[in-house]
Amino acid sequence: MQETKILWADDEINLLKPHILLLNEKGYQVTTFTNGNDALEGFGKEHFDLVFLDENMPGMSGLETLSAIKNVSPDVPVVLITKSEEENLMEDAIGSKIDDYLIKPVNPKQVLLTIKKLIDNKRLVSEKTSMAYQQDFRRLGMTLNDRLNYEEWVEVYKKIIFWELELEKLDDQQMHEILTLQKSEANMQFSKFIEDNYMDWVNGNGKPPMLSHELLKKKVFPLINSTTPVFFILIDNLRYDQWRVINPLITEYFRIDEEDMYSSILPTATQYARNAIFSGLLPLDMEKRHPNLWLNDDDEGGKNMHEEAFLGEQIKRSLRKDCKFSYHKILTYDDGKALVEQSANLMQNDFNAIVFNFVDMLSHARTDMQMIRELANDDAAYRSLTLSWFEHSALLDLLKKLAQKNVKVVLTTDHGTIRVKKPSKVIGDRSTNTNLRYKQGRNLSYNDKEVFAIKNPNDAHLPKINISSSYIFAKEDSYFVYPNNYNQFVNYYNETFQHGGISLEEMIIPIVTYSPR
Template sequence: MQETKILWADDEINLLKPHILLLNEKGYHVTTFTNGNDALEAFGKEHFDLVFLDENMPGLSGLETLSAIKNIRSDVPVVLITKSEEENLMEDAIGSKIDDYLIKPVNPKQVLLTIKKIIDNKRLVSERTSSAYQQDFRNIGMTLNDKLSYEEWVDVYKKLVFWELELEKLDDPQMHEILTMQKSEANMQFSKFIEDNYLGWVNGKEKAPLLSNELLKKKAFPLINENTPVFFILIDNLRYDQWKIINPLISEYFRLDEEDTYSSILPTATQYARNSIFSGLMPLEMERKFPSLWQNDDDEGGKNLHEETFLGEQIKRSLRKDCKFSYHKILTFDQGKDLTEKVGNLMDNEFNAIVYNFVDMLSHARTDMQMIRELANDDAAYRSLTLSWFEHSPLLDLLKKISQKRVKVIITTDHGTIRVKHPSKVIGDRSTNTNLRYKQGRNLNFNPKEVFLIKNPHEAQLPKINISSNYIFAKEDQYFVYQNNYNQFVNYYNETFQHGGISLEEMIIPVVTYSSR
């Protein structure tokens, strides 16, 4: 550990020798002065990590010395030592940005505690965090070897996200590397879990978690009543970790009633997952019930153009009564701003569904634009960009406005996204879809160890374009690359954020309920 250098100025410094000796024994290097002028001269020439100033020195007072020190280097913490706790003195000191103060007579333990609080705090927090994760690392590792239920997988994922956010605060590359390896191991085991259980879930043969097609029925519709408007806000592509970092801002205006997760259906792609949410149906059911509205992968045109119609049909089917509702899809800043300005018109509705597409656009922009790639070069930066958007978004403005009324708010998403790192070769004909995390087609050629194969799409409640169609899903952080132009595809798509396949990040996603304070 690098030696901590302390400057201490006090006109009675000789009386403080026991304090200085103790600090030297503890490994701190203390330089002493009896007046503010000498202290300032030394401060201008040398680097110090911390300054102790006596408030009542002859000549240049403690507060005057403090002000001069802050003008030279404002980032160095300063502790004022005073005989007085007079209010105006404390106000002046706080206004001059002291980091702490001590009342004379001070004892050596007080001084040591102050140093640890100011200088050693970051190191001590880092050591405690690293130690706590190392302990939990072993526990998580042992858990991954068990036969886990879906609920237990949710707990594992939440723990991994917790540690990811905690370790992000530390400058400890080794701990980050260990966590990355553990997340990779968890995703490998989770992919096996999905392969073993997904078909049973969607066919009612096994107890299923909450899936996309029942999200509104189970989480939103029970909240509808005539007195309290419900705002169902779906932020496309919002992962659980991204919700965790925007939640503190939301919680400034709302009370968190329930934090929960649900599982996206496969494919974890907007066309399938979001249509399933608003229709309350699995994709195969949508194709059969709405043949003129459902769009298969090979159909031309937008794939999510009928969500309002799907929502209206589901409300009629589920509530069996009239319900005044609205649906809005926000694709641009101006659309978001316009809705915020007119949000008063929504207060007469029992249910308001709003889709915000920014995070989805961010993930695509990161793929297509070099500048965004550099700004979001890893998961931490991707979260940071999401937070920055949210802080300045029309969505936050809308939430602030409706928080002044009596409302219920649900924040959720249709699927998450994963940063892909490992290419998986696939060969398909011209009708094969372009998504990097799942493929639908016939005569697909692939490495069977790297995919979840569904030979009969109807077993997964999925439509099939023709009688011999298969679906394959990329697992963990893999992405599909065609044999032709392999290197070009890898250079373009490696380390980009994609969705459609199987991973904790894509499938275990937040659904959170808030109410007005």
């Protein structure tokens, strides 16, 4: 391991020789200076991992040297050594971004503790995190071989995301690769689980999880009353891990009343999953009950243009009482800004449904734009872009305003998304839809082992375009490619984020209820 290099500036450096000898014995390389000017010059000539500065030196003071060093390299930790704890001195030091301070006379143990806290802490945390994951890796591996129910799959997925976010902080490529393999194994087993159980779920057999069409009735409508407006906020295409990274910002203003997970229906696509949420119906029932609103894959026009009408019908059907509600779809920053400005008017409603489309647009932009591909070149970067959007979004501005009111906020999504890596060949006629994670059409030709096929869509409460239509769903991280233009398709779509199929990321998604702090 490379030696830790320490710069120590003190006009009485000779008195500190015992400290410096001890540090050298412990494997630290210490370079000493007797004044701030020389220290700053030395700092500019080589790399140091940590700086100790005496506060009271002739010429440049410790605080002046601190400020100059931070201007050169703001990330290097600096420790101020002072004879007093005067309030104004500490305020100046903190304002100059001091990392720690010691009071004279310092003893060697204090110095060692400070070094370990500022330098070795990252290494120690890294080692402990890697060791803890290695232990959990074995437990998770054994769990994946069990016959899990839906609740147990939720816990497995949460655990995988926990480690993904923890290991993201470490520069340990081997651990990342191990986790990636384990996540892939989990998705393979989860796909088998869905194949074995999905048809029972949509037909109400066994013990189905909460599905898209039950979301409002089970989780949101019971919150509606005459005194507390309910805000139902749906961020399109938001995965559980993305929610995890934006949630700390939300909980600065709100407390979590309930955190739950539900399963998106298939296909995990907006046209099906989100329409099911707002209508309270499975797709086949939407087509039958609302033929004027439901559009099939081959119909012209936007497929989710009637959510407000679907919502109104579901409110009438489920609540059976007057409910003043609003529906807003936010596609641009200006849309969001306008909504924030009229937030006081929304307080007059019993229920407000708001759809934010940014994350969905981000996933599509990542496919279509090279610059976004480079900015979101993996899951960690994709999360980072989501967080950056949220920090500066109209949604956060809206939440800050709502936090000052007596409201309930329910935050969720309609489905997640997965980064696809494995092309799967499929052949279909001209009427076959274009989605890369599911196909609906006649005479589909495919590899049976690579898909979940539903030969009779009506059995899964899915509409069919014609009497011989069937559906196939991509599993794990595969995506459908036509044999003609195969290489062109693969070059364009490989490693892009897609949805519509079967994976932990697409199907297991959060619904969280908040109250203002």
